Amino acid sequence: MTLFPEMCQAVYNDALFNIASNKGLMEYHVHNIRDYSHDRHRTVDDYTFGGGAGMLMKPEPIFEAVEDVLSDKKEGEEIPIILMTPQGKKLSHAMVREFSCYDRLVIICGHYEGFDERVREHLVTHEVSIGDYVLSGGELPALVLCDAISRLVPGVLGSDESAQTDSYADGLLEYPQYTRPPEYRGWKVPDILLSGDHGKVDKWRRKESLRRTMQRRPDLLEGISLSKQDLKLIEEIKEENPELQDLI
Numbered sequence: 001m002t003l004f005p006e007m008c009q010a011v012y013n014d015a016l017f018n019i020a021s022n023k024g025l026m027e028y029h030v031h032n033i034r035d036y037s038h039d040r041h042r043t044v045d046d047y048t049f050g051g052g053a054g055m056l057m058k059p060e061p062i063f064e065a066v067e068d069v070l071s072d073k074k075e076g077e078e079i080p081i082i083l084m085t086p087q088g089k090k091l092s093h094a095m096v097r098e099f100s101c102y103d104r105l106v107i108i109c110g111h112y113e114g115f116d117e118r119v120r121e122h123l124v125t126h127e128v129s130i131g132d133y134v135l136s137g138g139e140l141p142a143l144v145l146c147d148a149i150s151r152l153v154p155g156v157l158g159s160d161e162s163a164q165t166d167s168y169a170d171g172l173l174e175y176p177q178y179t180r181p182p183e184y185r186g187w188k189v190p191d192i193l194l195s196g197d198h199g200k201v202d203k204w205r206r207k208e209s210l211r212r213t214m215q216r217r218p219d220l221l222e223g224i225s226l227s228k229q230d231l232k233l234i235e236e237i238k239e240e241n242p243e244l245q246d247l248i
């Protein structure tokens, strides 16, 4: 649900979204909130009661747009109605995974100074932020959310791309990766990756994933269960990187 449908449609017509819809795995429908305005000027915003700078999105067009689109909702069907707002819960992999389990989602994009509070109170089920900064509209945040969800839908990514090894999928950051050439300007790819020994490669990747997470996002380690093998690797990493000694 947006006041700028062309902006969303342009992105949906391209890249991952196009592939997902051509494969019949996803459908993206863009609805213009302005189509639900009540006057011939197609007004969707108004001044704030109590004064203050900027305009607010009026409640009626948003409520009616959502109700119209969900008029075919079946009894018992659960459909998250997501408001994109910098005041929402910060988007995470866990939230994306949860949203990817639903058959249908409604995403509402704001503009101007935001929404009449009754939209939050009586219409939406989730409020989502893409980070602690303010953008001028909810379209880019909504597309970020849609992209992240689409990648988790089985079949959307090609067989040589995998969402399973991406950062956050198993709670850790992804290990470093290399492609050809094996040596560039004297910088060599680690020998183990060229060895053809899959067992050793897997172990190296796990260790580097742990190392990278310890170095960049130690907070992530608190939320995951580590195997005995992981704990052994962590001890090795601590010996190799004394600055990480105090972690865990």
Ligand SMILES: C[S@@+](CC[C@H](N)C(=O)[O-])C[C@H]1O[C@@H](n2cnc3c(N)ncnc32)[C@H](O)[C@@H]1O
Pocket (backbone or CB within 6 Å): 084, 085, 086, 087, 108, 109, 110, 111, 112, 113, 114, 115, 128, 129, 130, 131, 132, 133, 134, 135, 136, 137, 138, 139, 141
């Ligand atoms: C200029 S912002 C309004 C900000 C609002 N006055 C506030 O302080 O919370 C306009 C719209 O952009 C979207 N938006 C801006 N930043 C966002 C963020 N970090 N995450 C999600 N949506 C955002 C929301 O839909 C918001 O209603």
